[in-house]
Amino acid sequence: MRSWSRRGIGMVLTAGVAAVLPLAGCSPAHSLSKPTDALTEGWDLFRLGDYPVAEAAFVRAAALSKPDSAEHQRALYGRGMTIWLSTAGGTITRNSQRAETFFERAAVATADPNIAAWSALALARTFHLMGGGDVVPDYAAVREGYNRVYRRFPQHAAGQEARLYAIALRLVDSKPAEAEIALTELDAFDRAHPSDLHAGNTQPFRAMCYEILNRPAELIKIKITMMEQYQLDTLAPQTDDRARQCWEIASLAEFRLGDFALARKYYRMILAEYDVEVRSYAARRALARMDRMEAELARAEKGVK
Amino acid sequence: MAGKEPQAGTLRAWWDKWFAPAVILLAFAWAVATVAVYVLRGGRDDGLITLRIGHWQLEPGVRVGLNEMAAEYQKTHPRVRIIQEAIPEGVYGQWSSTQFMGGTAPDIIEMGLGLPPAITVSYYNRYCLRFSDLVNRPNPYNKDTEFENTSLRNTYKDGMIQSYIPELKEYMNVPLSQFAQRLFYNRDLYRRLTGKETPPSDWREFMADCQRIAATQIPGGTMHYTPVVGSQYHVSYWDDAVLNLATWRLYEAADFNHDYYVGTDELFVASALGLVDLSKTPAIRKRFELARQIVSQMQSGFTGLTRDEGVFKFARQQAVFIPTGTWDVGSLITQAEGKFDVGITDFPIPAPDDPDYGGWIPSPRFEKPSAGFNFTVTKFSRHPAVAIDFLLFLASKRGNEVLNRRIGWIPAIKNTEMTEFLKQFKPTTEGIIGNFNYNLGGNTSVFYSQMYSLFQVNQIGIDDFLGKLTAYYKTKGAEDFDEQQKDWRRSTPATERISAVRRMDALESIPGTQECRVAWRKYRNGSLDLAGGELGRCRMMAMVKAGVKPLAPYAYSPEALANIRRQVREKMGEPAAPPIPGQ
Structure with a gap:
């Protein structure tokens, strides 16, 4: 009687658990029979930060697709990105090494040249960020990695992004000689890609070069060009950074160039264009300071004469 | 009785045998039913x-x-x-x-x-x-x-x-x-203790009022009135509203990227290169002199008190002023109801012609x-x-x-x-900001908090406090600065994740559509953030490594001065510059 009752209770509980299990998930089980569905699922989960499940979706996408298909290549790229970027600081090296295999395979596959280019860039980027915060990258090797991507995909946005990184990383030591070379390379980039995705993206690096080379006139000129060509996000105009740009141009013109006319123009622009701006008080003071300084110098000049 | 086995076949024996399984079964059945109802209802539109x-x-x-x-x-x-x-x-x-x-x-x-x-x-x-x-x-x-x-x-x-x-x-x-944040006060008590209707906007007059308040004994006791409520929560309001304003002009020495703000890294670099000295730079010293003055008006032991304890002191009419924000308006008025009138005033600041502080705080704070x-x-x-x-x-x-x-x-x-x-909470939309951004994180932050607490309760004087702070900043601060740079690199996967999502949004968008153009622009605009951030940090590190004291960011370069003189000579006799907008 006792053993029967125990067995009976056990059976009832097991049956109950079995009955309730499909409900307990509270969502229908996904039946991903197409690789495209699995890829979509993978990226949706990636966006949600659910990396282990996202990786499983990409594994499924790869399994469902033919090895030489575009879907297979995309699954490899997605899996690589998921492994690499699921990383926290301490695991970046291990995860980068794991991800590399997938990026390498996706980068040499030919079904989707677009994904091949982005995979090659991802491969170079994993090398760049390898070691997290505790290792200073071997910048020469990192730059070479980026340059390889550009040599292979010079007309693709991924290749051009890689090239800009390769040029920019010349400036990590703030050495004037490297800044001179970088300027030449940025000129060449602009000539080669006047209307591609990254057109105009050379300017922040040009500005850094002029800063390192202590060429304030050119620095200010490029800052003005950057401001004039600033692409305001029409959906988010509140990101307007012009007041900061005005302040930067005005203060550099005042203190580095001594061009008060230019400084006045941009200090005044802050006051004229912004009702509420943190730099307004200081801009007003700067205008008064320059007037005062000019008056004092004029008095001194008259005294000399 | 205890421990005696019930006789087989009795109700008691049956109860003892089946009670536990029955409870488990009932609980299980309830759980199954709850989940089932939840799931089944989930898919049904019951109209609500x-x-x-x-x-x-x-x-x-x-x-x-x-x-x-x-x-x-x-x-x-x-x-x-x-x-x-x-x-x-x-x-x-x-x-x-x-x-x-x-x-x-x-x-x-x-x-x-x-x-x-x-x-x-x-x-x-x-x-x-x-x-x-x-x-x-x-x-x-x-x-x-x-x-x-x-x-x-x-x-x-x-x-x-x-x-x-x-x-x-x-x-x-x-x-x-x-x-917004303001200084609330007990209007009745303020009137009774100072003989005045409204608190002054001038710092020195405010301090004089505080001394008058502190000199008055609370009726029926031995305690004196507290001029300003202090607690771990309330004391920090003074930092941004008044004290840090004295450090506004630090941007002239430390705003290397000319954005008008002084970052924690910029202050450290300025200190490492000798452009700023925490113990000697007047702006910093003035900031802590003012801190000494205001904490002297708070009740003793305030650093150990909580927000509620501070509010309690105000509600019991033992203190006149309490700094807080609009979110507390309702609760303060409720607590004062039928007892006293609550008034609001802006934080007092030194007058522009104040001999000690006017030059450092020439304007009220900017409130965005x-x-x-x-x-x-x-x-x-x-x-x-x-x-x-x-x-x-x-x-x-x-x-x-x-x-x-x-x-x-x-x-x-x-x-x-x-x-x-x-x-009365209308923000001041033209003014100055504080630039004492000392917090490099890690041990520097802990040390500052410890020392500042001792300074606030007058266990160490200003020279001792700033001396210790400077010594620590130059040694351990360097380690935390280094760690800050490493932390930036450690956080790069997060930047890459966002970039990866933007890239996928762009790749998945339909070519030729407005959505596609917007998606690619978003990707493009953020695609070089990593390089920009890295170069900015490398520049700071390179400056520290070089160890050469540069020209302060807002000091005229010799070339600039020569240019200005030349222009003045050229301009002499010409009409005055056009008027400044807004003046």
Whole structure:
């Protein structure tokens, strides 16, 4: 009687658990029979930060697709990105090494040249960020990695992004000689890609070069060009950074160039264009300071004469 | 009796044998039934839509105000039910994390408390709906108002600037109120103890009033009145409102990137290169002299007191002034009701001609009007359109005015009315900011807190305090600066994650469409953030490594001075410059 009752209770509980299990998930089980569905699922989960499940979706996408298909290549790229970027600081090296295999395979596959280019860039980027915060990258090797991507995909946005990184990383030591070379390379980039995705993206690096080379006139000129060509996000105009740009141009013109006319123009622009701006008080003071300084110098000049 | 076995076949024996299994079976059956009902109901439209709204506002009036607005919304949307989940501030971070991760987050949730900024951004990215399209369309609830054809963001006093998350390049929340900080005071007590009606705006006069207040004994006891309420919470209000303003001009020596702000890294580099000396630079010394003066007006032992203990002292009429924000207006007035009048004044600052401090604090502080009480809609919502609609109702001109009137806060929407009392919170939109950004994190931050606490309670003097701070900053601060740079590199996967998502959004968009162009522009604009950040940090490191004292960022270079002199000579005799706008 006792053993029967125990067995009976056990059976009832097991049956109950079995009955309730499909409900307990509270969502229908996904039946991903197409690789495209699995890829979509993978990226949706990636966006949600659910990396282990996202990786499983990409594994499924790869399994469902033919090895030489575009879907297979995309699954490899997605899996690589998921492994690499699921990383926290301490695991970046291990995860980068794991991800590399997938990026390498996706980068040499030919079904989707677009994904091949982005995979090659991802491969170079994993090398760049390898070691997290505790290792200073071997910048020469990192730059070479980026340059390889550009040599292979010079007309693709991924290749051009890689090239800009390769040029920019010349400036990590703030050495004037490297800044001179970088300027030449940025000129060449602009000539080669006047209307591609990254057109105009050379300017922040040009500005850094002029800063390192202590060429304030050119620095200010490029800052003005950057401001004039600033692409305001029409959906988010509140990101307007012009007041900061005005302040930067005005203060550099005042203190580095001594061009008060230019400084006045941009200090005044802050006051004229912004009702509420943190730099307004200081801009007003700067205008008064320059007037005062000019008056004092004029008095001194008259005294000399 | 104890331990005696019941006889077989009796009711007692049967009970003993089956009681435990029966309880387990019943509990199990209840669990099965609950899950089954939950799942089965989930897929069925029973005619009612229940929205859950989570927030941390336990102040009087907020829950009542939201309930009243929900009731009003239900008049036009009878199928909607709104349930609030008000969570204490202390556990809000943990609560929201578990709700997000467990997939049980409410439909609408207040964001911005208890989590590091990077985590908040990642939660926005993973779990919340994007509002960029929404904020660029008119709010349908503004029909028949002057905002009928105005985009939602342009109906806000601050243009919804705080709702925009730069890392995601998206608007992510809908704010409902505006906040500001001021000095509240017991009007009756102030009048009785000083003989004056309104507190002064001048720092020295304020200090004189405080001394008068502190010299008066509380009737029926031996204690004296406390001029200014102090507590761990309240003391920090003085930092931004007054004390740090003395360090405004540090930007002249340390704003290397000419953005007008001094970052923690910039202050450290300026210190390492000898452009700023924490123990000698006058701006820093003045800041702590003022700190010494104000903490002397607080009750003894205030550093060990909590916010509630501070408020209690004010409510018991033992203190005259208490610094706090608009969110406390309702509770302070409630506590004072029938006992005393509450007044509001701005924080006093030194007069521009003050011989000691006027040169360092030439203007009141700049207060950026910014909205808070930010709500977003989560991806877990089964009725996102309804959740968004309810938020739009609360963010409409009329809805926002009514909501904030009921709560006792400042509306976030333009052209809305508020009570006379709250009009005193109008922000000062031209002024200065503090630039003493010492906190490099790690041990430097801990050391500063420890030393500042000792300084506040007068256990160490200003020379000792600044001397110790300087010595520590130069040694351990360097380690924390180095760690800060490493931390930046450690955080790069997070930057890459956002970039990867933007890239996929662009790759998945349909070529030739506006959506595609926007998606690629967003990707392009953020694609070089990593290189830009790295170079900026490398530049700071290179400056420290070089160890050469550079020209201060806002000092005239010799070339600039020569140029100015040349221009003055050329200009002599020419007409004066055109007038400055606004003067």
